[in-house]
Amino acid sequence: MMLRFLTLFALIFCISVTESHKIKSARHDVRNFPEGFLFGTATASYQVEGAWDVDGKAPNIWDHMTHNDPCLIKDCSNGDIADNSYYLYKRDVEMMRELGIKFYRFSLSWPRILPTSFPDEINEAGVQYYNNLIDELLKYNIEPMITLYHWDLPQKLQELGGWTNPFIVDWFGDYARIAYRLFGDRVKYWMTINEPYQVCYQGYGDVTKAPRLNMKGIAEYMCGKNLLMAHARAYHIYDDEFRSSQNGVVFIAYSAQWYEPESENEIQAAEECNQFMWAFYVHPIFSETGDYPPIVKERVAAKSAEQGFARSRLIEFTPEEVDYVRDTADIFGLNHYSTNFVYRNDSVNGYYESPSFYDDMGVIMYQTDEYKIGESDFTKSIPWGFYKLLTKIREDYNNPTVFICENGFATHGGLNDDDRVQNMRTYLSAMLDAIEEGSDVRAYAFWSLMDNFEWMQGYIERFGLYEVDYEDPERTRTPRKSAFVYKEIVKTHSLDFHYEPTDTVMTIDEL
Numbered sequence: 001m002m003l004r005f006l007t008l009f010a011l012i013f014c015i016s017v018t019e020s021h022k023i024k025s026a027r028h029d030v031r032n033f034p035e036g037f038l039f040g041t042a043t044a045s046y047q048v049e050g051a052w053d054v055d056g057k058a059p060n061i062w063d064h065m066t067h068n069d070p071c072l073i074k075d076c077s078n079g080d081i082a083d084n085s086y087y088l089y090k091r092d093v094e095m096m097r098e099l100g101i102k103f104y105r106f107s108l109s110w111p112r113i114l115p116t117s118f119p120d121e122i123n124e125a126g127v128q129y130y131n132n133l134i135d136e137l138l139k140y141n142i143e144p145m146i147t148l149y150h151w152d153l154p155q156k157l158q159e160l161g162g163w164t165n166p167f168i169v170d171w172f173g174d175y176a177r178i179a180y181r182l183f184g185d186r187v188k189y190w191m192t193i194n195e196p197y198q199v200c201y202q203g204y205g206d207v208t209k210a211p212r213l214n215m216k217g218i219a220e221y222m223c224g225k226n227l228l229m230a231h232a233r234a235y236h237i238y239d240d241e242f243r244s245s246q247n248g249v250v251f252i253a254y255s256a257q258w259y260e261p262e263s264e265n266e267i268q269a270a271e272e273c274n275q276f277m278w279a280f281y282v283h284p285i286f287s288e289t290g291d292y293p294p295i296v297k298e299r300v301a302a303k304s305a306e307q308g309f310a311r312s313r314l315i316e317f318t319p320e321e322v323d324y325v326r327d328t329a330d331i332f333g334l335n336h337y338s339t340n341f342v343y344r345n346d347s348v349n350g351y352y353e354s355p356s357f358y359d360d361m362g363v364i365m366y367q368t369d370e371y372k373i374g375e376s377d378f379t380k381s382i383p384w385g386f387y388k389l390l391t392k393i394r395e396d397y398n399n400p401t402v403f404i405c406e407n408g409f410a411t412h413g414g415l416n417d418d419d420r421v422q423n424m425r426t427y428l429s430a431m432l433d434a435i436e437e438g439s440d441v442r443a444y445a446f447w448s449l450m451d452n453f454e455w456m457q458g459y460i461e462r463f464g465l466y467e468v469d470y471e472d473p474e475r476t477r478t479p480r481k482s483a484f485v486y487k488e489i490v491k492t493h494s495l496d497f498h499y500e501p502t503d504t505v506m507t508i509d510e511l
């Protein structure tokens with residue numbers, strides 16, 4: 001999510017740039033999804049599982065951080081219990097059956113499966129938990145889609161440098177191999193890593209995710225290269241050792257927001273912003289040439305030289321590594337939430353700490369309250385940015401097959417979540433606009449099935465179709481209005497802006 005909310009800038013520009021898209025997305029009242037389009041929901045291990053030290057699980061970097069410095073989290077909370085899904089997974093699957101969804105995206109906890117971080121010791125109880133969850137899903141024809149790494153790195157590996165240590169390429173590969181071996185007979189969709197930018201920039205360059213290394217302009221680039229190499233390792237291992245027998249797909253879940261020029265003069269600045277903020281991780285895998293985007297290499301090298309570094313702070317790929325990373329994703333996994341406006345002028349000089357990733361990028365980004373719906377600052381609702389992003393992905397990377405791995409909206413709780421409903425409908429409609437123009441989007445995972453531990457925001461920002469009662473030891477889950485609306489979308493395979501749910505109790509439709 002955005003770091004700066006500069007609300008004072010002229011809105012006139014934004015309105016003129018956006019008007020045409022607003023009209024476009026509202027043009028049909030009922031719109032159909034393509035045949036075979038898949039609907040699902042998503043969660044992540046640390047955000048829902050709880051059982052943080054149960055049955056042999058070792059600590060991860062979030063256990064470590066929240067226990068050592070609890071009030072780094074907005075409500076001083078942690079994921080020790082979270083939604084208690086380690087025990088309540090059958091209820092979770094029951095909710096998916098209520099919704100009628102076809103797949104569930106969840107992540108594995110590395111230190112729950114490998115308590116030493118390495119493959120010398122496999123924790124049977126942890127493996128049993130995931131076997132139970134997978135089997136429960138399959139029993140009801142819900143496709144399991146696994147993320148190998150959704151931010152809960154084993155703390156031991158962090159003490160060895162975590163994603164800044166190049167050996168993590170081996171460690172992650174070893175872990176991926178174990179996961180394919182254990183679950184790949186039943187699991188056919190594998191996402192290696194969730195949101196590279198958040199892992200590397202927020203965790204290593206900044207202080208907004210664990211491990212809060214705050215080594216700006218240095219550590220995020222070390223992490224970036226190792227993460228891409230680790231992803232590629234996991235892909236090649238699947239290709240070489242498992243694909244022929246398991247017939248699945250392997251990909252990566254990018255976080256990409258849309259960066260919109262504030263005015264026509266800012267088109268170049270916005271383009272560079274999109275290159276730095278997400279194409280940084282996409283270009284090495286999806287472009288024909290591979291490697292980082294040229295503009296990123298040029299700018300970081302030039303800045304580094306100016307600043308007196310002996311070489312570029314961007315750790316470059318060797319030609320062999322460029323080859324190793326290129327074309328290592330079977331699907332384009334996309335997490336998308338919002339849009340920011342971009343400009344560049346003299347005020348950018350000295351605006352950011354130097355050196356830093358943002359200083360290297362050299363643009364200023366902001367969001368305005370014009371797009372705020374509901375009470376949360378977290379997810380400004382700008383659906384036409386989703387359309388523009390999908391269009392750019394189609395045009396720049398030869399129309400890859402896209403799975404939306406996350407899209408959703410934060411509230412501060414309550415069952416009557418009309419803002420979430422509006423956001424869901426308008427974003428799905430913008431996605432349909434892109435599909436109608438040729439984008440090959442085939443799946444959509446709503447974030448999230450239920451409220452969960454929202455990282456630095458604790459339990460304040462709520463993303464669930466189901467509300468979770470954290471006062472209740474049973475962690476009771478109750479469907480919100482958005483759950484009934486999503487259910488209707490899934491059931492009718494269409495989007496009806498006028499549908500008003502009449503049910504207040506969920507039932508399971510027989511298939």
Ligand SMILES: *[C@@H]1O[C@H](CO)[C@@H](O)[C@H](O)[C@H]1NC(C)=O
Nearest residue numbers: 009010262343344345346347
């Ligand atoms: C830079 O652009 C912003 C937004 O358009 C404007 O508010 C600001 O005054 C400009 N600063 C300079 C130094 O030109």
